[in-house]
Amino acid sequence: MPTSTTKREDIIQSALTLFAERGFDATTIPMIATDAKVGAGTIYRYFSNKEVLVNTMFQHYVSLFKETLEKDYPAESDIREQFHHLFQGMIRFTNEHDHALYFIKTHTSAYFLDANSRDQFSHLLMILENFFDEGKKEKQIRELPSKALIAIIFGGFLQLYQLIRAGELEASEELLAGVENSCWDAVRHP
Numbered sequence: 001m002p003t004s005t006t007k008r009e010d011i012i013q014s015a016l017t018l019f020a021e022r023g024f025d026a027t028t029i030p031m032i033a034t035d036a037k038v039g040a041g042t043i044y045r046y047f048s049n050k051e052v053l054v055n056t057m058f059q060h061y062v063s064l065f066k067e068t069l070e071k072d073y074p075a076e077s078d079i080r081e082q083f084h085h086l087f088q089g090m091i092r093f094t095n096e097h098d099h100a101l102y103f104i105k106t107h108t109s110a111y112f113l114d115a116n117s118r119d120q121f122s123h124l125l126m127i128l129e130n131f132f133d134e135g136k137k138e139k140q141i142r143e144l145p146s147k148a149l150i151a152i153i154f155g156g157f158l159q160l161y162q163l164i165r166a167g168e169l170e171a172s173e174e175l176l177a178g179v180e181n182s183c184w185d186a187v188r189h190p
Contacts, residue, residue: 008046010036012057020099024054024110051112058107061100062120068093069127079140080184082131087153087180094161102158125150132187139189149187156183 014035018027029050033040047053069089074081094101107113108121125147132149135141141149160179163169 007036007038007042011038011043011046011053012060015053015057016061016097016099016103019054019057020103020106024050024107024112051114054107054110054112055114055117058104058113058117059120061097061104062117062124064097065089065093065101065104066120066124066127068096069124079131079135079138080188083135083184083187084180086128086131087157087183090154090157091176094157098165101154102161105154105158135187135189141187142189144187152186153183156186 011032015027015032018031018035022031027050029040029043032053033043036043043053047056069086071089072085074085077085090101104121113121128150129146132141132146136143136146156179160169164171169175
C-alpha cells in the first residue's frame, strides 16, 4: 500500500507543478504521467479525469492553506499582529507547499472548478475578508474593498516568491520582514 500512496502523491506533486507553471488547459495527463514517472493509466486509477484531479488538488491545498492561516490565529491581538500572523502563514504555506499558493491564485475562477472547490475557496476568502473588514471597522485598514486589499497582498507576495524561485532574490529573514512591512503599509489606514 505505501507504493500506491507514493504514486498518488507523486501524481499530485507533478500535477501541482505543471498546473502552476503551464495552467490547466496546457497540461495533459500524459505530461503529468511523464513527470510523475507513472503510466497515464495509473493516474486514471486514482482520478477518473483531469477535472477530478484538479478539483481534488484545489480542495486539498485550499484546505491546507486555510488551516495554516487559522492555526493559532491571534484573535484577541491587535490588527497588526493578526496581519503578521497571516503573512507568516503565507510564508510557511509556500515553504511547505511549493507552487500551491500560486496554483490556488491562478485557478480560483476556473471554469472547471466544481461546487465543492468554489465553496472551499469562499471559506478561505471569508477568513481574509473578515480580517480586512474588522480592520476597516477599527480604522486600521484602508477603506478599499476587501477583495482589492487581498489582491494587493497576494499579488505582491506571489511575485516575490516567483523571483525567489527564479533565484533573483534570496529569501532572507530581512527581505521577508521588509516585504511584510511594505505590504502592511499598502493596506493600513494612513
